[in-house]
Amino acid sequence: MRETKDLEYKEAISNTFLKTVSAFANYGTGSIKFGIKDDGTIIGIKNPKQACLDIENRINDSIDPVPDYSLSIHEKSGVITLRVEEGMHKPYLYKAKAYKRNDSATIEVDRLELTRLVLEGENLSYEETPAKTQTLSFKILAEKLGEALHLNEVTQDTLKTLELYEEKTGYNVAGELLADENSFCGIDMVRFGDSISVLMDRERYEHVSVLAQYDKALALYRKYYSYEEIRGSLREKKELIPEAAFREAVANAIVHRAWDIRAYITVSMFTDRIEITSPGGLPKGMSREGYLSGGISILRNRIIANVFFRLNMIEQFGTGIRRINETYRDSAKKPTYEILSESIRMVLPVIGGKQELTEDENAVYDFVKGHSVSSSAVVEATGFGKNKTVAILKKLVSKGYIAKEGNGRGLKYFVK
Structure with missing residues (x-):
């Protein structure tokens, strides 16, 4: 050994x-x-x-x-x-x-x-430590609480209830992040053209409330991935990427990221997908399997998560991944997740059906669907050569139609 x-x-x-x-x-x-x-x-x-x-x-x-x-x-x-x-x-x-x-x-x-x-x-999280600045205002938070909970005003007692303020230590980091202005990196959003060398649009939201960052990110998403289609006298809303999935992914990134890392949440927008990368890996005690199943929630930022929950910006803790996957239930393309020690990346593909696949790609997709199979099994079922089959499988993985797990002879392909 x-x-x-x-x-x-x-x-x-x-x-x-x-x-x-x-x-x-x-x-x-x-x-x-x-x-x-x-x-x-x-x-x-x-x-x-x-x-x-x-x-x-x-x-x-x-x-x-x-x-x-x-x-x-x-x-x-x-x-x-x-x-x-x-x-x-x-x-x-x-x-x-x-x-x-x-x-x-x-x-x-x-x-x-x-x-x-x-x-x-000391049984503390970073968000519970005292904020560097104690001169904070909460106009955006007050507006959100008014809309969600019908509160007339945000008082010091309200902030204490939300665990953003204590008499002895003052405002904590969670309070600063939810304040109108703060000292933290926020969300960096880039719209790319045909390649990552072509930047069509860029917005960086920083030093403002995470609530404002969330709203601004959603507005830029709508600019590129949501539109109205007129049919006769009716207007029908169309979404290239499910808005519910994007909302959940951005809220997840804000609530679960490691705020002690001075880095941005990055949102990379392409014609066929959105990639959302959050600084910090999984919270201690959470496995990759537990995260992807959505059955267990270990909150890195419990106070911020609680505020987002009260504002109806997230639902039951731990269901985010399942909710994202559910929005793609009828799509051939599925979200993918990359979990590293220093970051977590979600990839939300543009909703697609099988009609955009080639005949050969359709044949491979139809066989893989409902199974967990090796490339050799696909070769046997389709009659394609080994090299052709592997090339098609790689394309389907890159397009988000299928996923893979394992390595070497244990490598399997499946449709989520």
Whole structure:
């Protein structure tokens, strides 16, 4: 077995293992096995009972605060296993520095991650920390609350109820983000032409309430993807991309993004799709599968989400992805999602039917629909050559008609 994110081998006992103790205590339970070389060769530790006392003393003397851990000895091999539990009193420091695991290596965290560890240890989120400026106005929020909840005015008590203000600390970051003016990056929207080298339109909404950003983003969407079609005496609204999907995607980006990252939510608008990229990966504790299923909601920005919920800008927490997918129920093209450690990207395709596919593409699409199949299965069903089949599958994936999962021989294609 090789080293992993939660498993490290040490040939001998030296202070280098203390960095990994810090990493496991800060970011997730893991084990260090002493008496094993990096390549997995077992050599054991001489006098393992005395060595365990040495390990204990090094941890107790060097890690602050001391994490929960346990030691065990494999009697036959002489291998010592140190298991370190993820702690609640973060950050766990070694020589005044915090560490994390990066694949099978241990590295020092940067300033941003150290700040996050401090907040986590205090059971706080970034949006709960005091705002840099305490001179804030809330005209836009007052207008929205009046429309949704019929409030006549927004008082200090209202702001306290919404958890945007506390007597001791004043306004918090969530309050600043919802205020008429703030110091944060917002939404950067670009309309592209035939390629990303051709910029047809660009609007950047920053240093204003996230409520205003939401409205302005929706207005620009309507400029390019919504129109009225006149049939006789009737006007019928047409949407190239479902407005409900765009609304949900933008609200999702605002509510769930990492606001401690000084970066913009980007909205890239193309003739065949919209790409919405939100800074920050998944909240801690949420898996990719949980996010895509829409069944579990771990809120990175609980206070902002609660305000959006009260204003009817989002519905039940955790249903955003399912609601977006539902708007494409009758479309051959489906939304896609790219989840990285530093960002999440949603791609909303222009609604399309099978009529825009070629005859060969239709044949492949019809076979894949309702199944999860390999390219070889498509070859057998359609009679196309391997290269032609793979090329068609790639086109259908890029156009948003089908999706893929797995790698190598396990690669499968399916229609969501």
